[in-house]
Amino acid sequence: LLQEGERNWTPTMRYLGLLVLFNALTFSLNAQTVSTYVRTDASTARIEVDASRPASFRVPRTIYGTFLEDIGHSIFGGVSAELLDNPSLENYDASLATIEQRFPGKEFQYSTKIGLPLPWLPLWVKEGRRYEPRWGGAANSSRYLYLMGMTGREVGIRQSVYLPIERELDYDGILFVRSHEGQQDLSVSFRRHDEPATVLASDKLQAPAAPGWHKLDFHLSLPEGAVAPFEPVDFAVAINGNHRLSIDEILLYPVDAIDGFDPDVVRVAKALDSPLLRYGGNFTSAYHWEDGIGPVDKRRTMLNQAWGIPEYNLFGTDDLVEFCRLIGARPQIALNLGSGTAQEARKWVQYCAGSADSLEGKVRARNGHPAPYDVPVWEMGNELWNRDDNGWLTPSGN
Numbered sequence: 001l002l003q004e005g006e007r008n009w010t011p012t013m014r015y016l017g018l019l020v021l022f023n024a025l026t027f028s029l030n031a032q033t034v035s036t037y038v039r040t041d042a043s044t045a046r047i048e049v050d051a052s053r054p055a056s057f058r059v060p061r062t063i064y065g066t067f068l069e070d071i072g073h074s075i076f077g078g079v080s081a082e083l084l085d086n087p088s089l090e091n092y093d094a095s096l097a098t099i100e101q102r103f104p105g106k107e108f109q110y111s112t113k114i115g116l117p118l119p120w121l122p123l124w125v126k127e128g129r130r131y132e133p134r135w136g137g138a139a140n141s142s143r144y145l146y147l148m149g150m151t152g153r154e155v156g157i158r159q160s161v162y163l164p165i166e167r168e169l170d171y172d173g174i175l176f177v178r179s180h181e182g183q184q185d186l187s188v189s190f191r192r193h194d195e196p197a198t199v200l201a202s203d204k205l206q207a208p209a210a211p212g213w214h215k216l217d218f219h220l221s222l223p224e225g226a227v228a229p230f231e232p233v234d235f236a237v238a239i240n241g242n243h244r245l246s247i248d249e250i251l252l253y254p255v256d257a258i259d260g261f262d263p264d265v266v267r268v269a270k271a272l273d274s275p276l277l278r279y280g281g282n283f284t285s286a287y288h289w290e291d292g293i294g295p296v297d298k299r300r301t302m303l304n305q306a307w308g309i310p311e312y313n314l315f316g317t318d319d320l321v322e323f324c325r326l327i328g329a330r331p332q333i334a335l336n337l338g339s340g341t342a343q344e345a346r347k348w349v350q351y352c353a354g355s356a357d358s359l360e361g362k363v364r365a366r367n368g369h370p371a372p373y374d375v376p377v378w379e380m381g382n383e384l385w386n387r388d389d390n391g392w393l394t395p396s397g398n
Contacts, residue, residue: 062376065332066274068320069281071307075315079265079323081257082314083161083171084235085119088140088249088301089133092118095308116157117145123156123196123236130155139176139213140249141301149243156238160193164254164264166229169222173252174297175237176215179207180244186237188218193232200226200233207245215297249297259322260296260314270327276377277327279320280334282306284382285389287336289348292316294367305390317351318364321373330376337381338391349378 068074076082086092092099103118111121115131122131132146149155163171177186184207192198201220208214227233235252239245256263283306291300292313299313315323317333324331333352335345347360352373354361361372384393 062275064274065276065278066269066272066329067278067281069279070283070287070304070309070311070315071281076312079261080314081253081260081262082312083163083252083254084159084250086117086301086310087251087312088138088143089117089120089145089247090141090143090301090310093301093303093310098308115145117143120157120159123158123238124154127153127155131157134246138248139178139215140297140299144176144178144246144248147239147245147247149239149241149245151242154238154240156236158191158196158234158236160232161235161252162230162232163190163222163227164262165222165227165231167264168254168256169224170255171220171222171252172255173218173220173250174215175205175218175250176213176248176297177205177207178211178213178246178248179209180246183207183209184239184243184245186239186245186247188220189236189238190220190222190227191234191236193234196234196236213248251297258326260319261323261326266323266326269323269329272327274327274329276332277320277324277329278332278334278377278379280332280379280382282382282386282389283311284334284336285338285340285391287311288340288344289317289336289351290344293318293351293363306388317348317373318367318369321352321369321375330374332377332379333375334379334382337384337393338389349375 068079070076072078076085094102099118107121108118110125112118114122114129115133116122117133127150130148130150132148133143134146135143138144145157147155147157171190173188175188177184186205186207187202188205189202190200192200201222203218203220205216205218207216237247237250253260258266283304286305288302291302291311293299293316296314299316302311302313304311320331320333333348335348337345350358350360351364352375354364354372356362356365356370356372364370364373381389383389384398385395386392
């Protein structure tokens with residue numbers, strides 16, 4: 001389309017020209033009389049719409065859709081109902097700008113100094129250095145936290161969270177523990193923000209004496225009126241006495257979560273009545289889909305390179321399809337054509353479309369989904385011309 005007289009066109013003008021040509025080529029010959037493409041040397045594009053002349057075709061509903069990408073709080077703090085940041089207790093793998101923006105307080109400087117991962121803080125500052133990050137053999141991802149208790153004292157970690165208290169008082173969660181000294185007790189709790197002595201709700205847990213990691217369930221129920229809407233509370237994990245315990249992968253959900261999704265987001269997304277939900281964006285160019293399948297508590301924490309934020313992989317392919325089912329949309333998936341390979345893309349398509357006895361379909365079936373997924377649209381990457389995307393392409397490379 002870019003002829004000699006069009007070299008001064010802006011990218012937007014070129015896009016509009018492509019769109020008009022696409023319409024002209026896609027619809028019937030009768031439809032072509034509605035929109036025309038005219039080559040011009042003018043520096044300004046002019047579009048005229050005559051609403052008094054209805055076209056002979058109907059614009060398909062699927063030309064419209066809704067966009068979803070792991071950016072900002074679209075997933076964590078958005079679609080996902082999980083409430084804890086850095087649940088796997090990893091190094092906070094994010095850009096320096098993100099870290100400086102999210103954690104400007106001196107309390108976070110001290111926290112990292114004594115071995116705690118952001119944004120976790122010591123339950124009691126007077127505990128001092130009672131924590132050790134350890135790598136290798138973690139229950140999730142690559143790192144876990146070793147707690148060293150004290151006689152007659154409480155040692156633990158806390159994180160400030162905002163609870164959807166206006167609609168829910170009960171919360172469920174899981175955490176992984178490994179005991180180094182036989183059977184041990186520990187507790188999880190909600191406490192008044194920055195007031196660790198004020199316990200609002202708690203649950204007592206027991207770490208088995210058997211070796212290895214153990215997944216424990218917990219439940220926290222807040223009394224009516226204990227917390228006001230938009231009031232932060234501290235979620236805490238603690239041990240009492242001279243004991244030592246390792247912890248990893250702590251997940252917290254309101255009990256009204258729908259398959260792990262925020263019910264408010266499900267409600268408003270369903271009200272959109274969107275035919276397609278596109279999962280993709282700049283993060284697609286460095287996203288590896290196999291990190292986001294299987295049991296949620298076993299998915300690795302990675303770096304979302306596009307936006308410089310942690311990628312907890314709590315929302316992946318299976319979750320996308322389920323979310324689409326809940327809101328009445330069909331999924332549109334953007335493939336990784338940046339750092340990904342053709343083989344990786346092929347496996348992703350087969351994971352969704354393959355029968356339960358195909359190579360990748362077997363993996364999907366093991367994850368609890370024997371029937372193939374209905375993914376009507378696959379997108380070839382995202383903004384491949386964009387230098388902000390991993391592995392961006394020149395025109396000739398494209």
